[in-house]
Amino acid sequence: MKWARKLTAFSGSQKGSKGIVAIWVLAALLLGWLAPSASDYATSINESGLPEDSVSLKADEKINEHFPDDEGIPALLVFNKKGEFTGNDFAIIDQVSKKLTEAELEGVKAVVPFHQMTPQAKASFLSENHTTLILPVSLNENLERSTINDTIKKIGQLAKKELKGQEEVKLAITGPAGIVADMIGIFARADIVLLLGTVGLIFILLILIYRSPLLALVPLLGAGLVYEVVNKSIGILGSAGMEIETQSTSIMSILLFAALTDYSLFIVARFKEELKKAGNKFTAMKRAMEEVTEPILFSGGTVLAAMLVLFAAIFEPYRNFAPVFSIALVLILLGGLTLLPALYVLFGRKAFWPSLPKVDDQAPAKAGIWSRL
Secondary structure: OHHHHHHHHHHOOHHHHHHHHHHHHHHHHHHHHHOOOHHHHEEOOOOOOOOOOOHHHHHHHHHHHHOOOOOOEEEEEEEEOOOOOOHHHHHHHHHHHHHHHHHOOOOEEEEOOHHHOOHHHHHOOEOOOOOEEEEEEEEOOOOOHHHHHHHHHHHHHHHHHHHOOOOOOEEEEEHHHHHHHHHHHHHHHHHHHHHHHHHHHHHHHHHHHHOOHHHHHHHHHHHHHHHHHHHHHHHHHHHOOOOEEHHHHHHHHHHHHHHHHHHHHHHHHHHHHHHOOOOOHHHHHHHHHHHHHHHHHHHHHHHHHHHHHHHHOOOHHHHHHHHHHHHHHHHHHHHHHHHHHHHHHHHHHHHHOOOOOOOOOOOOOOOOHHHHO
């Protein structure tokens, strides 16, 4: 692993550290300005990729064989109020049914003609306590999840427009189509929520471990730069035609911050030890990286090997994770071996404030739980 040792030695040197940080910052800025985000090309992969003799596909064939008319994706408009439905409430649902039928929304296959039914037939859509009414709508089969989401939004907007002005009857949309729309809404916010949650959790843990604000911020700063490079690099490949499963971008962000934090733990522990032996911070980092380069390389290499195994997956969405995670891991490893040591060595002893490591400071550890552990 001579090449890796040379790379980390250069990254922790006086000239190399500044150059490495400059390269990563420049790459993040240029890609952030010029390249698209991975999320711009993220899509839901509906094809399973399973062989024709798989049990689940055989089950689908049997369903189509025995229930040929049971097609489409159901969306259930659920109208609810505290009291029982009255004639005025039925009139509102009539208007909703009529407007949905006349709108001929893209993606909508059929709307139950509630407004054309007899009172007896309408009563069959009520719950036993007469406080809830369900109006079924059928969407076209094989729609993209994003299209289902857009269609459900339009249905909801149109229905709520008819409900405007009264406060008693409330509307919610469920069924398979409604659930898909809810999932899309959740994952639309997942990237930023997961990212902020991950960063916050890591920051708190690092503060508790190191009791130094800078030591907690440095890995997050490095992870932020690497994240931008990874995200935009995958975005470029997405614009070139590579499929990106929606969930992969969310999982990738957690993978990135978690891995780089682990590598930081390796580097900081050894760097602090060497700072107590050497007065020069660059010498200390060189010695530290001589000991942690291989652990970082093999740790990341193990995860990378696991990601490559996904190329052999039969299920298409899982197989799609392979290129996204593999590309991310290569860049994460590169960041761990170059950017992190460069950042830590530039901050030097100041990163350990308020407990700065001093040369020849080999005082025995105080008796306590951490010392015993």
